[in-house]
Amino acid sequence: MCTNILIHTRLEGAGFGRKGWFPVTRANVTYDHPFHVDLEHAVTVDFVDEAGGLDARVGVELTVASARALAEALLAACAEAEAYESGGAARG
């Protein structure tokens, strides 16, 4: 809201938060003022269930460098997962 950097993406999966497991239907990604981490701005990711109420949320607040590292890790894991599912050699 202060930076106008806000990106949504639809998701399919589940998250574990204060109310236990809940469906994750969307990720809200921003670069804005965080609530907790002691930074002026952070990459924030809220995994939410849009139909599940305000507390159906798992939030993380990351430095830009660690958000980028996470994104790269996710992409690497997805590449390996796709190779595995298509019959390629699995690691380890």
Added chain:
Amino acid sequence: MADTGSYEGMLAEVTKIPGHGGDWISVYFVRPLGPGPFPGVVWLHHMPGWDEWTKEACRKLAYHGFMVAAPDLYCRAGTGAPEDVAAKVRAEGGVPDAQVVADAAACRDFLRALPQSNGKVGVTGTCSGGRHAYLAACLEPFDACVDLWGGGVVMRPEDLTEKRPVAPIDYTERLSCPLLGLFGEEDRAPTPEQVRQHEEALKQHGKQYEFHMYAGAGHGFFYHDRPAAYRAEQAVDGWKKVIGFFHQHLG
């Protein structure tokens, strides 16, 4: 100035008043005990929501003799932990400017109608609340305004949205009261250049204002609960200026 020989007390509670569109909105209301008359201040919370720091700030002003009304600008999103409520509002791109201004005006009217009121009400806020305070002071009559590092007073055309259709700087001609602005030299929202542009607009329209740009401070330098942002020396001086300014114009 507090007097150790005098009675002192404070009421701090959440109440409900009709806000924008007649919606019942939650308001953190603080007032010194006693008959008054007391000036009023509307405090518009920052982007992280209607949180502990905001309520502490309201009590600080009440200690200095002000009745304070801080609306929960996010209450239409639901109730819960301030972070969860603010996260939902953040995901929706914030709250509409027109709604905030109307909620602020409703709080002003609530304060003015109290039997302890001296009839004068100012408006303030930090971060997005500083921007909202400036907007409110341009679009509604107030007696004083304090903008605490409000980002987004100067906006690029591409940043205008349905919820924020006009850059607050473009309302400067309509500013209804004296303005105090406190900013940090290392802030990026607003940048010193944006503060300079704002100051130019105030000069151009002959408005009464006082801006202070603190060296060694960035965004949120009053926030003692954010060690990376907090600057003790600048915050001590800044609070003195805020309280002095409100006493001067509302007392």
